[in-house]
Amino acid sequence: MYPYYELRQVPFDCQKRRTRLSCASHLHDQVEMVYITEGKVQVTVDAKPYTLEPGDVCIAFPNQVHSYVDVQANQADIYIFAPQFTILADTFLHFRPRSPVVRQGVKAEERVLLSMIFEKNESEEPFAEEMVKGCLSAFLARLLSSMVLEETKPNDMSALKNILAYCNRYYKEPLTLEILSQELHVSKYYISHLFSDKLHISFRGYINSLRIFDACRRMDRGQDNVTEIAAQVGFDTLRTFNRVFYRYRNTTPSAYIKGICSKDEGEKQ
Numbered sequence: 001m002y003p004y005y006e007l008r009q010v011p012f013d014c015q016k017r018r019t020r021l022s023c024a025s026h027l028h029d030q031v032e033m034v035y036i037t038e039g040k041v042q043v044t045v046d047a048k049p050y051t052l053e054p055g056d057v058c059i060a061f062p063n064q065v066h067s068y069v070d071v072q073a074n075q076a077d078i079y080i081f082a083p084q085f086t087i088l089a090d091t092f093l094h095f096r097p098r099s100p101v102v103r104q105g106v107k108a109e110e111r112v113l114l115s116m117i118f119e120k121n122e123s124e125e126p127f128a129e130e131m132v133k134g135c136l137s138a139f140l141a142r143l144l145s146s147m148v149l150e151e152t153k154p155n156d157m158s159a160l161k162n163i164l165a166y167c168n169r170y171y172k173e174p175l176t177l178e179i180l181s182q183e184l185h186v187s188k189y190y191i192s193h194l195f196s197d198k199l200h201i202s203f204r205g206y207i208n209s210l211r212i213f214d215a216c217r218r219m220d221r222g223q224d225n226v227t228e229i230a231a232q233v234g235f236d237t238l239r240t241f242n243r244v245f246y247r248y249r250n251t252t253p254s255a256y257i258k259g260i261c262s263k264d265e266g267e268k269q
Contacts, residue, residue, distance in 0.1 A: 003024075003025035003026055003027055003065045003067075003200070003201050003205070003209060004024065004025070004026050004209040004212055004213055004248050005026070005027055005028065005206060005209040005210045005213055006026050006027070006028040006213060007028070007168070007210070007213060007214075007217075008028050008029070008030050008080065008082075011081060011082040011084070011085045012079075012080070012081040012082070012085050012121070012132065012136075013078075013079075013080045013081070014077065014078065014079045014080075014117060014118055014121055015077070015078045016075070016076075016077055016078075016118070017074075017075065017076045017077070017078060018075050020070050020073075020074070021034070021041050021068045021070055021074055021076050021078075022068055022069055022070045023067055023068045024067055025044070025065055025066070025067040026065070026066070026067065026209075027063050027064060027065045027066070027199060027201070028062070028063070028080075029062045029063060029082075029164070030062060030080050030081055030082050030083070031059065031060070031061060031062060031079075031080070031081055031082075031083060031092055032059070032060045032066065032078070032079070032080045033057065033058070033059045033060075033078070033079040033080075033140075034052070034057065034058045034059075034068070034076050034077070034078050034079075035056075035057050035076060035077045035078075035079075035105075035106055035114065036052045036053060036054055036055065036056050036057075036074060036075075036076050037054055037075045037076060037077065038054055038073075038074055038075040039054070039070075039071070039072040039073050039074025039075060040052065040053055040070075040071035040072040040074060041068055041069070041070060041071060041074050041076065042068070042069045042071050043058045043066065043067070043068050043069075043100075043101070044066060044067045044068075044069075045058070045060050045064055045065070045066045045100045046064050046065055046066075046200055047065070047200055050099075050100070050101045051071065052101065055103070055104040055105070055106060056101060056102065056103055056104065056105060057101070057102045057105035057106060057143060058100050058101050058102075059097065059100055059102075059143065060100060061092055061095075061096055061097065061100075062083060062092060062093065063160070063164070063198065063199055064096070064100070065199060065200050065201060066100075077114065077118075079117070079136070081136065085133060085136070086133060086136055086137045086140055087133075087137045088137060088140055088141065088144065091144060091149065093157065094151060094152055094154070094157060095149040095150060095151055095152060096149070096150055096152055097144075097147045097148065097149055097150075098147070098148040098149070098150055099147070099148070102143055102146055102147060105143055105146065109142075110139055110142060110143075113135045113136075113138055113139040114135075114139060116131065116132075116135045117132055117135045117136055117139075120132045120135070156194060156198065157198075159184075159186060159190070159194060160194050160198055160199075162184060163180065163184065163186070163191055163194065166180065166183065166184060167180070167206060167207060167210065168210065171207050171210040171211055171214075171233075171234055172211070172214070172232070172233055172234040173234065174234075174236075175207055175234075177191055177192060177203055180203075191203060207234075208244050208247075208248065209248060211233040211234045211235065211244070212233075212244060212245055212248045212249065214232075214233045215229050215230070215233045215241070215245065215253070216249070216256065218232065218233070219253070219256055219257050219260060220260060224257050226238065226241070226242075226253045226254060226257070229241075229253070230253075241253065
């Protein structure tokens with residue numbers, strides 16, 4: 001399946017996965033950190049695979065394509081957050097790690113910080129969010145200090161930020177490299193290069209991923225008219241929508257909706 005773009009709405013989220021971690025290739029403008037506590041997982045970041053074992057940490061920077069495949073039954077803690085949620089935003093926005101994996105990256109002191117993040121994230125006490133930010137920033141400072149970080153080209157990242165912002169806003173409209181080039185006054189060849197070099201996805205693939213993610217979100221919220229959904233997210237024909245949807249989700253829109261309905265019926269029983 002092609003990578004899909006995930007539009008995230010909240011600045012911070014953390015979860016304890018106790019069943020499976022497998023997730024198709026995707027990207028978003030937030031940081032995603034995974035800490036393996038049991039089992040084995042294969043993670044791929046920017047087309048490079050790594051096998052994670054208990055104690056290992058993997059961190060995907062903003063707009064890095066990443067995916068997970070379960071190698072063994074596993075348990076993992078996941079943290080997804082906007083760069084600005086921490087005091088390290090500049091690092092996340094202007095650097096990339098040579099390797100996204102830190103082996104045995106969580107010592108006793110770091111485990112205390114991670115535990116506090118979960119505890120305070122569920123708390124309603126005063127300044128709980130500030131404590132989450134503080135613990136997360138402290139953990140990340142320790143983690144990043146053990147990684148080799150390479151500075152990205154400022155001009156490239158500035159241009160990419162503007163390009164992605166435009167795409168994220170206008171993906172429902174007819175959008176081509178020529179239109180994007182005219183609107184942003186950037187060469188279409190340079191735009192194409194940024195997508196392939198920085199995101200490892202084509203411009204058209206990126207736009208389609210935004211549209212399919214939006215379509216799934218509409219279906220998850222109860223919309224069931226496939227023709228209407230296809231038009232609302234930017235597809236000219238239902239045939240094209242069905243073909244692209246299958247490419248990204250490995251199922252048809254109708255089957256996806258049917259799966260949602262079956263799940264809802266099961267939860268009611």
